[in-house]
Amino acid sequence: MDKKVCDLLIIRNIKLNHDNYLLELESDELLGTIVPGQFVNVLVPDAPSTFLRRPFSIHETNISNNRFSILVKVVGEGTRKLGLLQPGNHLNVIFPLGNGFSRPKNYEKILLIGGGVGIAPMMHMARESKELGAEIHILLGARTDKDHILIEDFSKHGPVYLTTNDGSLGVHGFVTHHPVFSADHHFNRIYCCGPDPMTHAVAAKAAQLDIDCEVSLENMMACGFGVCLCCVTSTTSGNQCVCTEGPVFNTKQLKWQI
Amino acid sequence: MTASGTFGNGVEFDDFIDINKLGGILLKGTTLHHREGNDYPRMAETPSGMLNAVGLQNKGAQYFCEHIYPKVARYNTKVIVNVNGSTIEEYIELTQQIAELEHIAAIELNISCPNVKEGGMAFGTSCPMAEQVTRAVRKVYPKTLIVKLSPNVTNIVEIARAVEAQGADSISLVNTFLGMAIHAESRRPVLSTITGGLSGPAIKPIALRMVWQVAQAVKVPVIGMGGIMNATDAIEFMIAGASAVQVGTANFIDPLITMKIIAGIEEYLNRHKMSSVNELIGSLQM
Numbered sequence: 302m303d304k305k306v307c308d309l310l311i312i313r314n315i316k317l318n319h320d321n322y323l324l325e326l327e328s329d330e331l332l333g334t335i336v337p338g339q340f341v342n343v344l345v346p347d348a349p350s351t352f353l354r355r356p357f358s359i360h361e362t363n364i365s366n367n368r369f370s371i372l373v374k375v376v377g378e379g380t381r382k383l384g385l386l387q388p389g390n391h392l393n394v395i396f397p398l399g400n401g402f403s404r405p406k407n408y409e410k411i412l413l414i415g416g417g418v419g420i421a422p423m424m425h426m427a428r429e430s431k432e433l434g435a436e437i438h439i440l441l442g443a444r445t446d447k448d449h450i451l452i453e454d455f456s457k458h459g460p461v462y463l464t465t466n467d468g469s470l471g472v473h474g475f476v477t478h479h480p481v482f483s484a485d486h487h488f489n490r491i492y493c494c495g496p497d498p499m500t501h502a503v504a505a506k507a508a509q510l511d512i513d514c515e516v517s518l519e520n521m522m523a524c525g526f527g528v529c530l531c532c533v534t535s536t537t538s539g540n541q542c543v544c545t546e547g548p549v550f551n552t553k554q555l556k557w558q559i
Numbered sequence: 560m561t562a563s564g565t566f567g568n569g570v571e572f573d574d575f576i577d578i579n580k581l582g583g584i585l586l587k588g589t590t591l592h593h594r595e596g597n598d599y600p601r602m603a604e605t606p607s608g609m610l611n612a613v614g615l616q617n618k619g620a621q622y623f624c625e626h627i628y629p630k631v632a633r634y635n636t637k638v639i640v641n642v643n644g645s646t647i648e649e650y651i652e653l654t655q656q657i658a659e660l661e662h663i664a665a666i667e668l669n670i671s672c673p674n675v676k677e678g679g680m681a682f683g684t685s686c687p688m689a690e691q692v693t694r695a696v697r698k699v700y701p702k703t704l705i706v707k708l709s710p711n712v713t714n715i716v717e718i719a720r721a722v723e724a725q726g727a728d729s730i731s732l733v734n735t736f737l738g739m740a741i742h743a744e745s746r747r748p749v750l751s752t753i754t755g756g757l758s759g760p761a762i763k764p765i766a767l768r769m770v771w772q773v774a775q776a777v778k779v780p781v782i783g784m785g786g787i788m789n790a791t792d793a794i795e796f797m798i799a800g801a802s803a804v805q806v807g808t809a810n811f812i813d814p815l816i817t818m819k820i821i822a823g824i825e826e827y828l829n830r831h832k833m834s835s836v837n838e839l840i841g842s843l844q845m
């Protein structure tokens with residue numbers, strides 16, 4: 302699919318909780334194919350201190366009306382500005398970028414894991430995987446009950462399991478402490494996105510249980526389309542750009558100490 | 560033109576722009592042998608700019624000739640290879656291989672990379688070494704030889720004169736400025752290499768001053784760069800004496816920027832009733 306740079310119209314900007322916003326964007330051209338796990342690179346308007354673009358996973362798509370959404374967690378100046386945008390404003394976006402998750406087969410049973418704002422790409426993934434006929438289970442981790450968002454939307458696609466670091470909702474602990482791993486599930490594959498310590502722990506768990514595992518990485522990026530070579534991760538075939546070779550990697554490709 | 564290391568091998572921009580509309584493209588830094596580059600993190604965003612420490616990651620000369628060259632040879636614009644080395648012998652051997660390639664219009668001899676431990680910038684920060692490498696490469700390269708200078712020197716004019724005397728056909732400047740970023744909370748350097756090269760609008764006034772000084776001191780055409788983000792920036796470099804300009808970091812932020820800059824320069828020329836950019840070059844009014 303060709304990459305493009307477009308000014309997209311903001312249809313909605315919904316504040317989901319204290320620091321998460323859901324931005325729905327509309328293109329006046331056909332969106333084309335977007336694979337779950339792909340991302341966009343956003344130019345933050347009126348933010349002189351935000352010099353480079355900011356990458357965000359595509360959260361969900363609606364191809365029939367040329368819309369997709371991104372989920373933004375406020376961590377700094379750029380994301381704070383995005384939270385302030387109003388419907389009717391425009392956002393300059395480069396998309397679609399990177400390679401998405403692999404497509405599950407219709408007889409497969411898969412586990413989608415999202416930690417923090419790493420749940421972002423999993424909505425699109427859950428819906429498309431279900432449409433393909435796969436059996437989907439969803440495990441979401443957050444710090445506290447207040448940080449858990451979009452649980453109802455996820456539960457449309459399959460059973461949802463929750464963990465919190467403080468035990469305020471679901472299982473107390475990290476996602477890897479959840480009993481879904483010990484139950485007799487025999488998942489064909491795990492798809493995971495979240496902070497580094499979490500993706501490492503999930504990769505280790507998957508290796509231990511001998512389950513195929515794909516992770517989406519969030520390395521710092523300058524361009525997002527393969528020209529600056531700043532976003533590399535060390536793989537079995539040398540340093541590879543997360544923005545073009547990833548952001549999704551099978552953990553077997555990565556040189557992680559797990 | 561586009562600056563080396565910020566435009567990939569051109570093909571990454573095929574989705575966005577018609578590359579043939581550019582005056583030329585500078586391919587990413589190439590070395591004789593494969594290089595993995597530096598460890599992640601290689602990038603830090605800084606006020607009005609960025610630091611990078613890529614460290615010339617590339618697959619080497621043989622891969623370039625076999626796999627990249629066939630793809631870029633089809634472009635109908637000047638395709639220029641950015642040549643790097645850690646010894647004079649490496650520069651020579653790489654240049655000889657590139658000299659064989661019919662559709663490579665010129666080489667840009669990079670004696671200014673701040674991100675590799677051995678060689679690189681060392682050649683560009685000492686007059687005798689800059690002379691030595693330019694002389695050696697000149698002997699084996701009959702086509703256009705551009706030498707790219709490092710701004711990390713006390714007297715850039717001296718180095719520019721030295722490479723001109725050794726036969727450089729053109730001088731491009733500037734490469735990135737050596738800088739660093741620290742993460743205060745953890746008290747750790749942001750880059751894996753501690754220091755890196757600063758680019759973007761943060762460096763523009765210094766780059767502009769250096770281009771102006773060099774353009775006055777040499778007879779060969781000067782190619783200016785450093786923080787060009789729009790047509791006005793490009794025009795300023797030409798007024799300072801640059802015969803052409805390269806756009807670097809701006810490509811990351813707007814992949815269409817080069818087309819907008821070309822249109823903006825045309826608009827300026829029309830508005831000022833100038834028939835060509837030649838009227839602009841070195842036209843600083845004092």
Ligand SMILES: Cc1cc2nc3c(=O)[nH]c(=O)nc-3n(C[C@H](O)[C@H](O)[C@H](O)COP(=O)(O)OP(=O)(O)OC[C@H]3O[C@@H](n4cnc5c(N)ncnc54)[C@H](O)[C@@H]3O)c2cc1C
Nearest residue numbers: 355356357358372373374376377378379380418421519520
């Ligand atoms: C492929 C990809 C997909 C992403 N998807 C999403 C998403 O769907 N939703 C979302 O909210 N965020 C996502 N991110 C992260 C998001 O890009 C950053 O949070 C954002 O760039 C921060 O910008 P800022 O100006 O607000 O913060 P800054 O002021 O730039 O930074 C604030 C703090 O966050 C840290 N930080 C910034 N960027 C990153 C990063 N990439 N990884 C780790 N730490 C970082 C900085 O070091 C700093 O400490 C994604 C990143 C990548 C690379």
Ligand SMILES: Cc1cc2nc3c(=O)[nH]c(=O)nc-3n(C[C@H](O)[C@H](O)[C@H](O)COP(=O)(O)O)c2cc1C
Nearest residue numbers: 562563564588611669733734758759785786807808
């Ligand atoms: C990520 C990155 C990689 C670069 N790689 C090279 C390189 O391989 N060879 C080179 O001569 N210059 C390289 N440069 C320097 C640019 O070509 C240019 O000289 C510099 O960035 C200043 O211009 P700018 O401010 O417009 O980016 C690189 C710059 C960046 C930001």
Ligand code: FES
Nearest residue numbers: 522525529530544
């Ligand atoms: S972010 Fe520039 S190459 Fe990946």
